[in-house]
Amino acid sequence: DAGVIQSPRHEVTEMGQEVTLRCKPISGHNSLFWYRQTMMRGLELLIYFNNNVPIDDSGMPEDRFSAKMPNASFSTLKIQPSEPRDSAVYFCASSRDRGLYGYTFGSGTRLTVV
Amino acid sequence: GNSVTQMEGPVTLSEEAFLTINCTYTATGYPSLFWYVQYPGEGLQLLLKATKADDKGSNKGFEATYRKETTSFHLEKGSVQVSDSAVYFCALSDRGETSGSRLTFGEGTQLTVNP
Numbered sequence: 001d002a003g004v005i006q007s008p009r010h011e012v013t014e015m016g017q018e019v020t021l022r023c024k025p026i027s028g029h030n031s032l033f034w035y036r037q038t039m040m041r042g043l044e045l046l047i048y049f050n051n052n053v054p055i056d057d058s059g060m061p062e063d064r065f066s067a068k069m070p071n072a073s074f075s076t077l078k079i080q081p082s083e084p085r086d087s088a089v090y091f092c093a094s095s096r097d098r099g100l101y102g103y104t105f106g107s108g109t110r111l112t113v114v
Numbered sequence: 115g116n117s118v119t120q121m122e123g124p125v126t127l128s129e130e131a132f133l134t135i136n137c138t139y140t141a142t143g144y145p146s147l148f149w150y151v152q153y154p155g156e157g158l159q160l161l162l163k164a165t166k167a168d169d170k171g172s173n174k175g176f177e178a179t180y181r182k183e184t185t186s187f188h189l190e191k192g193s194v195q196v197s198d199s200a201v202y203f204c205a206l207s208d209r210g211e212t213s214g215s216r217l218t219f220g221e222g223t224q225l226t227v228n229p
Contacts, residue, residue: 004157033216043203043219056216091157100165100207102148103217105157 004106006092012112018080021109024073025094033103034067034077035091043091049075082113116141120204120220127194127227135189135223137178137204145206147171147180147187148217152201161189161202194227201225 005024013019025032033048047057049069057067064083069075079086089110093103121136139147146165150158162171167182176191187204204220 042221045216048216093158100146102146102160102163102207103158105150105159107157 004092004094004104006090006106006109008109009107010110010112012114013082015083015113016081017113018078019082019086019111019113021077021090021092021111023075023077023092023106025075025092026104027073029094029096029104030072031095032069032075033093033095034075035093036088037091037108038088046077079111082111084113087112116145116206116208116218118204118206118218118220120202120223122221122223123201124224124226127225129196129227129229130193131227133189133191133194133198133225135202135204135225137187137189137220139185139187139204139206141185141206141208141218143208144182145208147178148205148207149176149178149187149189150203150205150219152203152222154200158203194225196227196229199225199227 007022031050034046036044036046044059046059047067048055052069065079067077089108091105091108093105095103117140119138148163149161151161152158162173164171164180167180170179178187178189180187201222201224203222205217207217
């Protein structure tokens with residue numbers, strides 16, 4: 001299995017632009033999670049899906065952030081418009097068994113907003 | 115709510131030294147407990163886990179025992195190597211009643227092992 005695949009690995013964009021991050025979970029995993037990692041705040045859960053349905057988006061910082069999971073093999077996290085304080089590493093993770101036995105993380109997307 | 119507290123880093127050791135990274139948690143019910151490791155420029159990797167009290171998780175020479183009475187899950191390794199240099203995260207899964215469980219992470223402990 002190729003693991004959780006995220007794209008792009010690196011993204012540099014100008015403030016105000018739209019940014020879309022992509023994630024392909026492991027086949028057969030039915031839960032998907034988006035995290036953000038910064039030095040100041042550590043790892044933050046933004047949103048998670050179970051069977052393609054958003055379960056909890058209380059971690060999404062504001063309306064500029066949105067996430068979708070149109071099918072079991074694909075999810076996007078969109079930021080529109082982007083701001084410099086959104087600069088971070090964004091991780092996608094997937095799991096089965098409702099995450100009780102741990103997650104598999106992707107390699108992350110390092111986002112820089114200038 | 116759930117929370118995980120890890121010993122503050124950074125931790126610097128010499129090769130072959132003994133490692134302990136403390137982790138305590140607060141949770142309702144009976145969570146599953148995990149240690150994840152993050153190497154530079156990479157995502158988090160599951161290192162070991164324990165799903166019930168008194169379970170011992172182990173992998174690559176690392177061990178941690180689920181202690182319900184002290185609400186702890188301390189990570190240990192008898193002899194560290196330079197290649198163990200990474201950030202280590204303690205985490206718990208809340209076995210939520212709703213669909214899907216979430217992981218709550220500690221803040222991470224940076225470990226550097228010098229030759």
